[in-house]
Amino acid sequence: MHEPGIPWQYRESIPPFQGVRSGRTSGRAARAGVYASGGIGVKKDEREAARLFEAAARAGDVYAIYNLSRMYAAGVGVERDEAKSEALLGEAVKSGLPTACGLFADRLSKQGNFEEARRYYQIAAEGGFTEAMPLLAKWYRDGIGGPPDKVQALRWLLKLIDFGDNSRWREIMSLARSMSDEEIREATRLVDRADEADFLIQKAKR
Structure with a gap:
């Protein structure tokens, strides 16, 4: 990419x-x-x-x-x-x-x-092409190719977990700390991880 x-x-x-x-x-x-x-x-x-x-x-x-x-x-x-x-x-x-x-x-x-x-x-x-996901997260975070969107940025970092990539937690936490609770909840909902939202919010707010 x-x-x-x-x-x-x-x-x-x-x-x-x-x-x-x-x-x-x-x-x-x-x-x-x-x-x-x-x-x-x-x-x-x-x-x-x-x-x-x-x-x-x-x-x-x-x-x-x-x-x-x-x-x-x-x-x-x-x-x-x-x-x-x-x-x-x-x-x-x-x-x-x-x-x-x-x-x-x-x-x-x-x-x-x-x-x-x-x-x-x-x-x-x-479509499941994992190489695109971290790059897309960065582009959404930084506003490349369109307005910034932290929800979408977090969504694609979290989605990588479904494909066995557990190396993004530092990026996930850094991004989550700059987001509201509702934004985090929306991002987790988009990747069918709504039940993990509270855990992520608690970790991010420490």
Whole structure:
């Protein structure tokens, strides 16, 4: 994820591929992932991976479309083509794929379009893309891409706990100390943790 003031670079290490190990993608795309990263009895072949992703993308596999976009952006298995990468990414974003929305937000942020970037980070986070959540919390806290919103900032820090990230307590407490009781209650309600509001309020007010 990109933050204002930090140079943006496309991730060059593209495996693991989206959807390949989760069973949410087609047979061609699954085989493409194996060729892209190599595996037991399979020699790594990025060109073959790209060919299989192309076939799966033509059949409408959104994970293949997204993975192919990354390959064109990085020049892996295909000749580097930013225009084609952008077009494919746009297709994946239209489908609502959370990871694609996160990467699209990165690119919008690079262009200085922070308002739209925040909107797409929101979509990505709501879809369960955890990389977007701490960045979105920071943007809401600091008013990047729109007005500050401490409730939303706390919401996304708390949401990370659902994904096993328990490393944010210092940030959570620092933010909660600047919030009213009602704001804390609203943030906990948004992540189905309303029963923890009193505990958080007590900790924050110490």
